Amino acid sequence: MPERTTLSSWVRGMVLAIELEGLDGRALFAELGLDYAALDDPDARFPQDDMTRLWQLAVQRSGNPAIALNIARVHTPAFPVVGYALMSSRNLAEGFERLERYQRIIAEGADLSFRRQPEGCLFSVQVHGDRLQPARQSAECSLASLIGLVRWITGRQIRPLEVQLAGEPPRDVTPYAALFEAPLKFGQTHCAMLFSHADMDAPLPTANAELARLHDRFAGEYLARFESSRFSHQTRQVLCRLLPQGEPKREAVAEALHLSERTLQRRLQEEGSSYQQLLDDTRRELAQQYLATPHMTLLEIAYLLGFSEPSNFFRAFRRWFGVTPGEYRERGAR
Structure with missing residues (x-):
């Protein structure tokens, strides 16, 4: 399965945020064996796990777990066309919908969601890794960048x-209170911001319908070329959405992707994966993330992962990690 990647322009923003803390970004890249020169290549991409290692090293060197919040002071577009599409939208709600649509161009490891609710508009982000559990700074960086x-x-x-x-x-x-100027709720399963409907629906001073259509075309063309070889990530997003309703059937996932079951399986095979493997991998990654949230019970986690019986979850978890969920959580708490 292809590893998740992040676009160089977003990584450049991360480096600027890290350097605002007084660290040497070039030196950190050298220590991690990463190509610093690739930051100047607009088409270059970095593995998500390397971004996790970068955040971990930056926190270790700076001693500041809130270092990702520095990106709110950086106004370098993560991907110019997506940034311009947001700016030319009628309002922030329309801009956030575009951001959700084109997010995979910027970072495949992040799932963005924008939903209208009675109490306000919820923008959420959940970051996934390949071999490493993502650093909390990855999602916090997205929120900080967006509010800025x-x-x-x-x-x-x-x-x-x-x-x-x-x-x-x-x-x-x-640092969190100073940046967001809003009530903070820690210990959640993922990061999110709730905005008022009035703020989301207010006309933008930069709105331009003609430019928005032009940027939509450019971003859409880029995304179509990119997704032609990254279909497994799109399927994974559907699985994440359907799992809390029970184990997703291949038929339901294919329908959500507007494909036949045969086409779904063929496209996954072309990327070296299969439906069952992708389902198993997605459950394993989510299990790690949920277990890192102390207030979630093992029963809740089992059902969020689509298991009809907790015992099925425990068997699967022991197969993945060689220990029970409870033992895994105790190890992480030490």
Whole structure:
């Protein structure tokens, strides 16, 4: 299965955020064996697991677990066409819908979701790795970048109604409170921001329907070329959405992708995967992420992964990791 990758322009933004902490980005790349010169190649991409290693090293060197929040001060577009498409949208809601549509161009490891709810509009991000569990800074970087971008575009100090953050609260939450200026909820399964409908529906000063259509065309063409060889990630996104409803049947996934079951299986085989392998891999990765959230019970995790019986989840988990879910969680807590 192809490893998830991140576009060089987004990685450049990460490096700028790290360097704002006083670190030497070039030296960190050299230590990790990464190609610093590739940051200047607009088509270059970096493996998601290498981005996890970069965040881990940056936190270790700086001693600042909130280092990813620095990206709110960086206004380098993660992917110019996507950034311009957002800016030319009628309002932020339309811009966020475009961001969700084209996110895979920027980073395959991140699943973005924008949903209207009665209490407000929820923008959420969930990051996945290949061999390594993603650093919490990856998702926090996305939220920080977005809040900085919307304030810059609108010229207003937009404040979320609520910010949800994965993992336990850090010792010092001051940087989070200072940036988001909103109620913070730690210990969530993924990161998200809840915005008011009024903020999302207010006209953007940069709106331009003709430019929005032009950027849609460019981004759509790029995404079509990119997805032609990255179909497994698209299938994985559907699985993540369907799993809480029970084990997804191949037929339901094919229908969600507007394909026949035969075409689904053929396209996965072309990428060296299969439906059952992808389902198993997706469950394994989500299990790791859910177990890192202390307040989630093993029963809740089993059902979120689509297992009809907890015993089926325990058997699968022992096959994946050689230990029980409880033992795995205890090891992570040490």
